[in-house]
Amino acid sequence: MKRMTNTASHSLALLKIFLASLVFLALVFVAIVAFPEPAFQYRRVYQHYQIWSDRPIPRQVEQVLDDVTRRRRTSVLYDPHTPVKIFFCNAPWRMWLYGMHFSTRFGGVADVWLTRHIVIRESDIAANRIVPPGSAPLADARQRPLSYFIAHEITHADESRRFGRTMLLRYPDWLLEGYADYVGKGGDFDIDANRRLFLAGAPALDRRKSGLYRGYHLKVAYLLDKKGWTLEQLFDHPPEEKELDAWLRAW
Numbered sequence: 001m002k003r004m005t006n007t008a009s010h011s012l013a014l015l016k017i018f019l020a021s022l023v024f025l026a027l028v029f030v031a032i033v034a035f036p037e038p039a040f041q042y043r044r045v046y047q048h049y050q051i052w053s054d055r056p057i058p059r060q061v062e063q064v065l066d067d068v069t070r071r072r073r074t075s076v077l078y079d080p081h082t083p084v085k086i087f088f089c090n091a092p093w094r095m096w097l098y099g100m101h102f103s104t105r106f107g108g109v110a111d112v113w114l115t116r117h118i119v120i121r122e123s124d125i126a127a128n129r130i131v132p133p134g135s136a137p138l139a140d141a142r143q144r145p146l147s148y149f150i151a152h153e154i155t156h157a158d159e160s161r162r163f164g165r166t167m168l169l170r171y172p173d174w175l176l177e178g179y180a181d182y183v184g185k186g187g188d189f190d191i192d193a194n195r196r197l198f199l200a201g202a203p204a205l206d207r208r209k210s211g212l213y214r215g216y217h218l219k220v221a222y223l224l225d226k227k228g229w230t231l232e233q234l235f236d237h238p239p240e241e242k243e244l245d246a247w248l249r250a251w
């Protein structure tokens with residue numbers, strides 16, 4: 001009996017060490033992603049944008065950021081006085097770590113929970129384009145230059161400021177991503193042509209088939225630009241996606 005008690009207490013001690021190690025590693029991870037600056041050698045400041053990179057930052061970044069601002073001005077959440085921190089992760093391991101998805105297969109990400117930092121994948125800043133993951137060319141490349149990706153991600157940070165850090169738990173994906181794309185595209189979106197594609201069941205309008213947010217963008221653009229809803233109304237009472245699809249078909 002005594003022996004069993006000793007074994008149980010030993011197992012409990014091991015479990016405590018294991019859990020304490022997990023907590024410690026989680027804290028280290030949070031500290032690393034919350035303070036990424038020391039891991040990025042190059043820095044530039046332009047207006048309210050602070051840019052870090054693991055490669056030299058060409059001066060053309062200013063034109064890219066001017067275009068980001070042009071896109072963001074389509075948003076009621078745009079505030080030119082709020083600092084924005086953008087981290088270019090050209091090395092895959094940086095994207096894997098600082099992107100917080102443990103993957104390198106995406107264009108950019110915004111930390112809406114804690115820092116509101118923007119992380120962007122390997123990019124050719126002078127050409128205003130991201131280097132897409134994999135060998136396939138970037139889909140919708142003309143509508144999605146680097147400035148689109150940056151404006152899209154900053155809009156997520158703006159959504160988090162306005163609607164709360166827990167927004168991912170409280171609002172549907174079509175709304176959060178649709179609005180980020182609505183702003184990111186900066187008005188370069190033909191709502192009638194995209195609705196026709198939606199009615200025809202085109203894969204480009206289906207997020208699961210294409211990986212694109214065009215279908216979500218269509219829903220948000222329809223409510224804001226055709227039905228005249230405000231962004232506040234949209235976030236106060238987001239319709240069910242099925243209901244919204246029915247409206248789009250009947251429109």
Ligand SMILES: [Zn+2]
Binds near residue numbers: 177180
């Ligand atoms: Zn997004």
